[in-house]
Amino acid sequence: MHDQFEIRPLIYGSDEYRAALALRDAVLRRPLGLKLVVQPGDESDEHHLGFFLNCQLVGVLILSPRGPGEVKMRQVAVAEGFRGIGIGTRLVRYAEEYTQRLGYEKIRLHSRKTAVGFYEKLGYRKVGTEFLEVGIPHFEMVKELK
Numbered sequence: 001m002h003d004q005f006e007i008r009p010l011i012y013g014s015d016e017y018r019a020a021l022a023l024r025d026a027v028l029r030r031p032l033g034l035k036l037v038v039q040p041g042d043e044s045d046e047h048h049l050g051f052f053l054n055c056q057l058v059g060v061l062i063l064s065p066r067g068p069g070e071v072k073m074r075q076v077a078v079a080e081g082f083r084g085i086g087i088g089t090r091l092v093r094y095a096e097e098y099t100q101r102l103g104y105e106k107i108r109l110h111s112r113k114t115a116v117g118f119y120e121k122l123g124y125r126k127v128g129t130e131f132l133e134v135g136i137p138h139f140e141m142v143k144e145l146k
């Protein structure tokens, strides 16, 4: 990737956070005929990370502390037209370092069945059986950070 990129936390409630909401809605909800609904304050204690390509927000994810030593990674989304060029990989790797700096050792996530291969390449493993979330098949996946 020869363009300028930056990966960093987004401030909850900021314009960038609102851009992240729009991206999550466009990537993760509208293609399913759904709309992202987030109540004010709902996500204030989570970590919102953004990938900026030439100053444009093109990738997002959320880290949500859950239980001792563990975070849930959720809402991983790369804008259409920017996929397959390493943005998701860079964002997840950054999130793993960020998770460790926060003092957590394990990441858990719910992967769409269609994205399992992406997470497997990053060292996540499936646990349990297939289940439905937002009406589509998912698997729970985990990774111990070393």
Ligand SMILES: CC(C)(COP(=O)(O)OP(=O)(O)OC[C@H]1O[C@@H](n2cnc3c(N)ncnc32)[C@H](O)[C@@H]1OP(=O)(O)O)[C@@H](O)C(=O)NCCC(=O)NCCS
Residues within 6 Å of the ligand: 027, 028, 075, 076, 077, 078, 079, 082, 083, 084, 085, 086, 087, 088, 089, 090, 110, 111, 112, 114, 115, 116, 117, 118, 121
């Ligand atoms: C899944 C997603 C986050 C991956 O991000 P990305 O920037 O496209 O991924 P990368 O370019 O870093 O791909 C890394 C590797 O994973 C592979 N990969 C990417 N998406 C994949 C998928 N859905 N299934 C299997 N492999 C995938 C790539 O081919 C690449 O392989 P390579 O290293 O052998 O070339 C992105 O495609 C996306 O937002 N998809 C729509 C929303 C979604 O499914 N989000 C996940 C919800 S659980």
